[in-house]
Amino acid sequence: MQTTQELFDKLASFEPGDAYVLSIYLDMSPHMSGKRPWTRTSTPVLRNRIREIEKTLLPRHPMLDSFNKDVEKVQSYMENHVEPWQQGVAIFACHERGLFETLEVGTAFQNQIAFEPYPDLFQLAHLLDKHETVITALVDTNTTRLFVTRWGFLEEIPGPEVLPRGYGKRNATCLNQARYHRRVENKRKAFAREAASAIEDLVKQEDAQRVILAGDAVAIPLLHEELSNTVEPLVHEEVLRLDINTPLREVHDEIKPVIEYLEREASHSQVDNLVEGIRANGLVVSGIQETLDALEHGQADVLILANDVPLDDQQRNTLVRKAANSGARVEVVESNPVLQELGGVGAQLRYRPQWV
Structure with missing residues (x-):
């Protein structure tokens, strides 16, 4: 059975060619209010997004048949394999290239369904960064x-x-x-x-x-x-x-906030190092274009990304994919105003780029 890191690396190097990949992240935790308190909110989100994407392929788009086969596999998986205790599910499908990968975790993803030329890796990178063993x-x-x-x-x-x-x-x-x-x-x-x-x-x-x-x-x-x-x-x-x-459940409840604190401290420490490096004209870059250049040349060691604005999904996914394929580690930072002022992205470098 492949690890999450192995899945991430496989998807990062995946080349779909002229086909598109269906990337699905779902929050499987039940909605605890309203008339149906145990209903998973991801169910209607998935259904509605599939309909939206399908409309863009009607009436006879070349990718429609492949998309429909991907949807069939996704629906079958959701009906037959998703257990009640799961909090998050990720699915990556591309019938044309024989891709169908799934991941079940004990933490919720943000609901996201995309049909794009490459797998969307940002939330998977966030999972790898946030949930250390x-x-x-x-x-x-x-x-x-x-x-x-x-x-x-x-x-x-x-x-x-x-x-x-x-x-x-x-x-x-x-x-x-x-x-x-x-x-x-x-x-x-x-x-x-x-x-x-x-x-x-x-x-x-x-x-x-x-x-x-x-x-x-x-x-x-x-x-x-x-x-x-x-x-x-x-x-x-x-x-x-x-x-x-x-009891096990109480141990989980006690250590969960400690683990979240440790991750926040590690993320903010990375931003502090980035800021100090900028002030000292050290081995760092900030801003999307400068960071992309460093990733393209294989000189980035750690990619530092904001988990919120100002980057859009496509920009973040491109950065994450390039980081994975160049051996750079990805650090996702929650709600840091300093990083947002720097454009939401930066990188610590292995050595100073020649173009500077």
Whole structure:
């Protein structure tokens, strides 16, 4: 099964030729008000947009037959594969070139249906940027619960086996106090090593960019001591105080705002670096034409895009596609007035362009 990054790369390099691609992003979360509170608002949006596009191809446009076959596959997919718990669905179809790709995620897309010469990649790029893989470790001194957040979904992964609680009051009567406390401390440190090893293995396996720790005040410092210099910098400084038996749904609710905060901080840090680079005449450019030139020449390292005005959908999609095909990372920034003043787009460069 291909990853979201692999899907993004495949679509970015897709060349439809003289055919058009149907790109669909849908918000599958139910509308919670009105006479039908569980109705998904994306259903009428999709239906109406398909009718609008179809009218532009009537009565006998060369692409009409291919478009209708794409619509049939989309409708069949929506009827037979979309589950009630899904929050967002993306579909990319081009019958003429044998393309039909789908993506189901645990976060809502903005409803968007486009029929254009290339796949529309902006919301997919936003998803890749916004939803980094995050590992959450919920620990106490003898239990570890591990969670992975991917694309809005939270999954619990089996952690180290629970150590027996073999150092209670009964044991304290058999040993002098110093030996007893030393034994307790040694067991706690041993389990912290196991927990740290499990976290590090999972970070490597999932290629996670962030780690969130949650648990009690005794276990967390011991865990920090055992984490390697590779993983420790990934750990968020705030520790969540959660009980080891916290239900999965509550864990999701607690870590969601933390993950959103981390993404906002990372995005705004990129804009700060862009602004500092402009002031220092450094390795940055801003504005759509300057950024396009940098992407065309393969000199952009990070493309920084506003998630709102002033760029239109076609401009953003062109920038994202060129970034993907030149190996530049895409950073999507929410509601930043400074970036908007710079035209809504900029780039950090690998080296100074020769045309400057």
